[in-house]
Amino acid sequence: CFGSESKGIEAAGGLLAFLGRCPELQELFMSECSQILAAAWRQLEGAHWPRLTKVNFDRCFDENSKGADGVAGLLTALARCPELKDLAMAHCSHIPAAAWQQLEGAHWPRLAKGDFEACFSSESEGVEASATILSFLGRCPELQ
Numbered sequence: 001c002f003g004s005e006s007k008g009i010e011a012a013g014g015l016l017a018f019l020g021r022c023p024e025l026q027e028l029f030m031s032e033c034s035q036i037l038a039a040a041w042r043q044l045e046g047a048h049w050p051r052l053t054k055v056n057f058d059r060c061f062d063e064n065s066k067g068a069d070g071v072a073g074l075l076t077a078l079a080r081c082p083e084l085k086d087l088a089m090a091h092c093s094h095i096p097a098a099a100w101q102q103l104e105g106a107h108w109p110r111l112a113k114g115d116f117e118a119c120f121s122s123e124s125e126g127v128e129a130s131a132t133i134l135s136f137l138g139r140c141p142e143l144q
Helices: 009-019 038-044 068-079 097-103 127-137
Strands: 027-029 054-056 086-088 113-115
Touching: 009 038, 038 068, 068 097, 097 127
Parallel strands: 027 054, 054 086, 086 113
Antiparallel strands: none
């Protein structure tokens, strides 16, 4: 996808804008897309994915990320996905605390798996939001 060796990174904004207009989307795997710019990620803020069940954004917002400042739009969209069952955000240590706050009102009654490995270490940008994450995960009755 759009990692450090990728060509065509300028097309990422168009791809994300298109994906944001796919209400039938059920799975979205974009792991290691750390070179996508913040402006491109912001394209997802208005996304409506009522059927989305599984997402993977592992390492998209790590120390090599060029788009962590735009992740709030993605998290806002994910918070509105009532069918979400599997959320993978491992090694997303550069997501700002203010962006994590977008998940505060998330309602995920079917969430069974959430992977936040290495997101909230003492060096993480969003460590202050760890209480928010724990709070909304506590409202997920299917979480394993």
